[in-house]
Amino acid sequence: MIAYAERFVPENDNEAEPPRQDHHDIQSLPLDLQLQGTVDFGASSAAMAARDFGGMQSVSPLAVIRPMGVDDVARLVKAVLCSGDLTVAARGNGHSINGQAMSDQGLVVDMRTAEADRFQILAEGPNGIGYAVVPGGALWEDVLRVCLSYGYAPRSYTDYLSLTVGGTLSNAGVSGQAFRYGPQTSNVTELEVVTGNGDIVLCSERENSELFFAALGGLGQFGIITRAKIPLQPAPDMVKYTLCSYVCAPP
Ligand SMILES: Cc1cc2nc3c(=O)[nH]c(=O)nc-3n(C[C@H](O)[C@H](O)[C@H](O)COP(=O)(O)OP(=O)(O)OC[C@H]3O[C@@H](n4cnc5c(N)ncnc54)[C@H](O)[C@@H]3O)c2cc1C
Structure with a gap:
């Protein structure tokens, strides 16, 4: 059987197709953003949001929004809602590989800054069980570092x-701990979510549970x-880990 690759996969960014520079002009859109954060039309931001980690998807975002906090995210979603057909995508650290955190001719919200x-x-509780309340844009490496400084660690993180x-909460979040504690989506008790209407909603298994379970594993389609x-x-105090080697020595 002869197999062929349908897409050309660039080996590095220089070989990849450059993002298109056409279509919408944000000034012409009926957007009243009034954000504390920034709206970035710069080429380097656009390039960052124009390509995903897999290097196979390439689009032209209109702008990258860097919100200052949840109020900015809510204001942005409300403005986009009123704008007609404009789309918005939350972007974490852009490590998804099929364009999930991209928006062609739309706005990309860089959550790392919120x-x-x-x-x-x-x-x-009586046992003093610890919780970390962390922003959606925080990196797990920072969450782990801060938790460790208090002597705690999340039960389930990513490798x-x-x-x-x-x-990762929008996907599943799996690691070597998942066989014991489940994925990260099973290890979160409450979320603050900006819904598609731009409302800021607290949700958990008991409160607004439909939103809670939709947002978990929802790839950003049910809220930010x-x-x-x-x-x-x-x-x-100590952990044991094994390094895998692919070099097989003869017995
Ligand atoms: C090198 C590498 C190593 C990886 N290792 C692991 C691993 O050990 N375990 C594992 O489980 N996965 C792993 N993954 C897969 C990775 O977890 C997923 O691709 C994850 O979604 C990427 O997280 P991100 O922060 O980069 O999100 P992005 O790629 O930026 O976004 C992913 C999706 O989540 C949405 N999103 C982002 N932020 C938010 C938000 N705040 N609210 C709502 N939606 C949001 C986006 O719109 C998009 O749909 C790995 C991927 C790579 C490339």
């Missing part, structure tokens, strides 16, 4: 940690996760 460094570590909380409450457990 209060990405604001963390709360909470102790609740590769340069992914955002919102990005701006905050998540993640149960913690005491971090072990």
Whole structure:
């Protein structure tokens, strides 16, 4: 059987098709953003949001929005809703490989900037069980680092940690801990979500549960996760891990 690749996969960014530079002009759109954050039309931002990690998808975003916080995200979604056919996509750390965090001729919300460094570590209940309340744009490596400084760790994280909380909760989030604790989507107790109407809604298994379960694994289609409450457990003093080698030595 003869197989062929339907798409040309560029080996590096220089070989990839450049993003198109045409279509909409944001000035002509009926948008009243009034954001605390920034709206970036620059070529480097557009290039960042124009291609995904797999290098196979390439689009031309209109602008990259860098919100300052949840109010900015809500204001943006409301403005987009009133604008007609404009689309908006949340982008975490852009590590999805099939264009999930992209928007052709639309707005890309760079969630990494939305209060990405604001963390709360909470102790609740008689046993003082810890929770981390973290922004959707936070990287798991930062979440883990902050939690460890309190002697805690999330129960379930990803093996590769340069992914955002919102990005992996919108997928599943699996790692070596998943066989014991389940994926990250089973290890979050509450979300703050900006819905498609631009409302800021707190949801959990008990409160607004439909939104909660839709947002988890929802690839950003049911709202933008701006905050998540993640149960913690005491971090072990030591961990054991095995490095896999693909070089087989003769017995
Ligand atoms: C090198 C590499 C290593 C990886 N390792 C692992 C691993 O160990 N475990 C694992 O489970 N997965 C792994 N993945 C897959 C990765 O978890 C998913 O692709 C994940 O969605 C990427 O997260 P991100 O922050 O880059 O999100 P993005 O790629 O930016 O976005 C992914 C999706 O989530 C949506 N989204 C992003 N932020 C939000 C938000 N705040 N609210 C709502 N929706 C949002 C986007 O619109 C998009 O649909 C890996 C991928 C790569 C490339």
